[in-house]
Amino acid sequence: xxxxVDAMGGDHAPANIVAGVxxxxxxxxxxxxxxxxxxxxxxxxxxxxxxxDRIEVVHASEVVDMDDNPLDVIRRKKDCSxxxxxxxxxxxxxxxxxxxxxxxxxxxxxxxxxxxxxGVDRPGIGLVIxxxxxxxxxxxxxxxxxxxxxxxxxxxxxxxxxxxIVMGRENPSVGLVNIGEEEGKGSGFDKQSYDLLxxxxxxxxxxxxxxxxxxxxxDCIVCTGFVGNVIIKLSEGLMESAGSxxxxxxxxxPLAMVGALLMMGALKALKKHGDxxxxxxxxxxxxxxxxxxxxxxxxxxxxxxAIRATMREVDHNILDKIKASLK
Amino acid sequence: xxxxVDAMGGDHAPANIVAGVxxxxxxxxxxxxxxxxxxxxxxxxxxxxxxxDRIEVVHASEVVDMDDNPLDVIRRKKDCSxxxxxxxxxxxxxxxxxxxxxxxxxxxxxxxxxxxxxGVDRPGIGLVIxxxxxxxxxxxxxxxxxxxxxxxxxxxxxxxxxxxIVMGRENPSVGLVNIGEEEGKGSGFDKQSYDLLxxxxxxxxxxxxxxxxxxxxxDCIVCTGFVGNVIIKLSEGLMESAGSxxxxxxxxxPLAMVGALLMMGALKALKKHGDxxxxxxxxxxxxxxxxxxxxxxxxxxxxxxAIRATMREVDHNILDKIKASLK
Numbered sequence: 001x002x003x004x005v006d007a008m009g010g011d012h013a014p015a016n017i018v019a020g021v022x023x024x025x026x027x028x029x030x031x032x033x034x035x036x037x038x039x040x041x042x043x044x045x046x047x048x049x050x051x052x053d054r055i056e057v058v059h060a061s062e063v064v065d066m067d068d069n070p071l072d073v074i075r076r077k078k079d080c081s082x083x084x085x086x087x088x089x090x091x092x093x094x095x096x097x098x099x100x101x102x103x104x105x106x107x108x109x110x111x112x113x114x115x116x117x118x119g120v121d122r123p124g125i126g127l128v129i130x131x132x133x134x135x136x137x138x139x140x141x142x143x144x145x146x147x148x149x150x151x152x153x154x155x156x157x158x159x160x161x162x163x164x165i166v167m168g169r170e171n172p173s174v175g176l177v178n179i180g181e182e183e184g185k186g187s188g189f190d191k192q193s194y195d196l197l198x199x200x201x202x203x204x205x206x207x208x209x210x211x212x213x214x215x216x217x218x219d220c221i222v223c224t225g226f227v228g229n230v231i232i233k234l235s236e237g238l239m240e241s242a243g244s245x246x247x248x249x250x251x252x253x254p255l256a257m258v259g260a261l262l263m264m265g266a267l268k269a270l271k272k273h274g275d276x277x278x279x280x281x282x283x284x285x286x287x288x289x290x291x292x293x294x295x296x297x298x299x300x301x302x303x304x305x306a307i308r309a310t311m312r313e314v315d316h317n318i319l320d321k322i323k324a325s326l327k
Numbered sequence: 328x329x330x331x332v333d334a335m336g337g338d339h340a341p342a343n344i345v346a347g348v349x350x351x352x353x354x355x356x357x358x359x360x361x362x363x364x365x366x367x368x369x370x371x372x373x374x375x376x377x378x379x380d381r382i383e384v385v386h387a388s389e390v391v392d393m394d395d396n397p398l399d400v401i402r403r404k405k406d407c408s409x410x411x412x413x414x415x416x417x418x419x420x421x422x423x424x425x426x427x428x429x430x431x432x433x434x435x436x437x438x439x440x441x442x443x444x445x446g447v448d449r450p451g452i453g454l455v456i457x458x459x460x461x462x463x464x465x466x467x468x469x470x471x472x473x474x475x476x477x478x479x480x481x482x483x484x485x486x487x488x489x490x491x492i493v494m495g496r497e498n499p500s501v502g503l504v505n506i507g508e509e510e511g512k513g514s515g516f517d518k519q520s521y522d523l524l525x526x527x528x529x530x531x532x533x534x535x536x537x538x539x540x541x542x543x544x545x546d547c548i549v550c551t552g553f554v555g556n557v558i559i560k561l562s563e564g565l566m567e568s569a570g571s572x573x574x575x576x577x578x579x580x581p582l583a584m585v586g587a588l589l590m591m592g593a594l595k596a597l598k599k600h601g602d603x604x605x606x607x608x609x610x611x612x613x614x615x616x617x618x619x620x621x622x623x624x625x626x627x628x629x630x631x632x633a634i635r636a637t638m639r640e641v642d643h644n645i646l647d648k649i650k651a652s653l654k
Contacts, residue, residue, distance in 0.1 A: 067509045132571050142506060146514040179469060179556040182394045186553070187473040210557045211564030226513070229506040230537040230557055235565055237538030242566070244459050245600050249593035256593045262586025266576035273572050 001029065001314055002094045003307060007036030008063045008081040009101025010296045017100065018044035020303025025054040027304065030311055033094065035060050035085040060084040066296065070104035074112055082106055086113045089289045095314045098281065098306055100294035107143045107284065114289040117319075119326035122147060123286035124155045124225070125293055126162060127232060130273050131216045137163050137172075138213075138221045141228035141282060149192035152176070152222050154326075156201040158285045159220035161325040165316045174201050175208035175218035177227055182207070197222065239271075280305025283313060290319055328356065328641055329421045330634060334363030335390045335408040336428025337623045344427065345371035347630025352381040354631065357638055360421065362387050362412040387411040393623065397431035401439055409433055413440045416616045422641045425608065425633055427621035434470045434611065441616040444646075446653035449474060450613035451482045451552070452620055453489060454559060457600050458543045464490050464499075465540075465548045468555035468609060476519035479503070479549050481653075483528040485612045486547035488652040492643045501528050502535035502545035504554055509534070524549065566598075607632025610640060617646055 005021055007014040014036055021032045022045070031054050034041050038059040045055065062080035064073050073080060082101055086109045089097045099106050103125070111123055124140035124147075139155045140147065147155075156174045163172040176197055178186045183194060185207060197204045208217050213231060223231070250256045260267070280302050281292040292310045294302060313319075332348055334341040341363055348359045349372070358381050361368050365386040372382065389407035391400050400407060409428055413436045416424045426433050430452070438450055451467035451474075466482045467474065474482075483501045490499040503524055505513045510521060512534060524531045535544050540558060550558070577583045587594070607629050608619040619637045621629060640646075
């Protein structure tokens with residue numbers, strides 16, 4: 001299997017990307033092509049020993065910044081790692097593209113160069129999120145901030161296919177994020193989305209209120225990219241803030257400090273349970289290629305896990321199967 | 328001080344409402360008028376001893392269900408506790424109205440009967456939310472799911488006034504919830520809202536990403552009612568789910584159970600820190616009257632605390648001061 005990885009994407013690139021890729025080729029049956037400023041990538045690679053025939057470097061002279069406008073990237077940064085990587089995937093010989101770079105630019109380049117699959121109008125980024133028991137698939141978490149209702153039912157169909165194919169879930173259920181549970185709640189957009197999901201998506205259960213998003217209500221959870229992005233970032237921030245408050249409270253009392261030590265395993269298990277980097281990546285669904293988006297703050301481990309998740313998608317032939325499921 | 332309380336609103340009405348009101352008149356210098364089906368309210372009141380001259384009951388023959396359409400309530404349920412209560416406030420002799428009932432109906436009745444104050448086009452529900460240190464004011468959490476950009480800057484102005492007047496915060500800062508921090512992020516709506524807030528709201532800091540909402544970034548945090556509702560419900564659900572997972576992990580290991588006992592104080596402090604019922608109510612701002620919305624699941628303690636928070640608003644003459652601040 002041959003995967004192209006954006007060496008320049010994310011807050012800690014190329015260091016964390018290269019470190020994660022080195023671990024990936026040691027652990028997994030994969031060959032990686034790193035795309036980026038070759039001097040910098042090679043300098044990082046020189047720090048590790050690894051099977052040399054399993055990592056190659058392709059030079060791309062430009063770097064996309066986190067605040068670059070996506071359309072400007074398409075128009076002007078034609079030799080950036082995202083554009084070069086997406087085009088390598090398009091031109092064949094590679095199975096997937098993985099990037100922790102600028103989300104908007106990755107979505108725009110993937111849409112522009114790879115094009116959409118039949119039956120899908122706009123791409124969506126999905127994410128496997130923890131539930132009290134097991135996991136669910138949340139889509140969209142940030143590709144499409146202002147979707148139309150039609151985009152949401154298409155997300156529902158792709159999410160179902162993903163959960164069936166990659167996670168082996170039988171007949172997955174689908175819910176729509178809304179601020180009330182009853183049919184007819186919310187704005188015109190929410191009602192139209194509800195009606196379309198009800199009409200077109202098997203296993204549609206209705207609305208899911210935000211307090212039930214982690215409560216095993218549905219296998220697939222559909223929302224706008226704005227709301228999905230709020231859900232994942234808020235969850236991340238809330239757990240961090242709660243952790244800070246808990247640490248402060250523990251420090252007030254020596255017995256609580258002993259208690260925290262005794263509970264460390266359980267606290268670590270909770271942290272691991274909610275840690276998206278355990279899964280590693282968020283598939284960009286709807287474009288005609290397997291593209292995986294990683295968190296900008298990805299650790300080396302998150303990059304390795306994203307490559308593992310990407311390999312699972314390739315192994316399951318996810319692209320052809322999603323295409324077939326939409327017919 | 329005389330406060331009207333909706334006896335029939337919320338999941339546990341009238342029991343929890345009456346219990347909270349009884350505690351309020353015992354603890355606070357307030358007289359309460361309970362509005363609702365008088366037989367049921369009096370039956371609850373009969374369970375308690377309290378200063379009889381401090382609670383009166385006004386009969387309202389109809390009850391608003393949680394899934395009633397707000398406009399239908401205005402048109403058809405003219406003798407429901409929300410409509411009767413709001414009109415008592417409008418007609419004078421009372422200082423405020425408190426309800427844990429149907430949010431949409433409360434917003435619609437308050438807007439329709441009380442009308443808006445000058446300079447505000449649509450009401451917003453604010454909520455004091457915990458920060459790692461202290462508190463911030465989040466608005467809107469569910470009055471106005473699809474606001475216009477103008478509504479958001481008006482929320483910003485009212486939030487500043489609230490934090491100054493009620494919480495004594497000097498020169499409060501204001502942030503806009505957006506999926507990216509940089510100016511120019513998001514949809515057309517987000518950009519227009521940003522521009523208006525920048526132009527019209529003193530102390531505007533720019534966008535706040537959802538992972539920073541509890542991180543003491545701003546004194547006032549502005550968003551659409553849909554997003555605000557997602558923020559508060561998701562936070563509630565996430566802490567509950569994390570609690571379930573932690574309990575399960577603790578039960579796997581006897582030492583962790585001992586640890587949890589030793590840490591109980593710190594865990595309880597964390598829970599209390601994040602518990603909205605500690606504050607008790609969410610002011611409906613922008614209408615020409617002091618209206619407080621309580622959580623549908625309010626405990627008696629949450630009702631008592633909401634009455635306490637409402638009294639603070641009345642004491643601070645919040646309505647006149649917000650009006651003045653908008654001139």
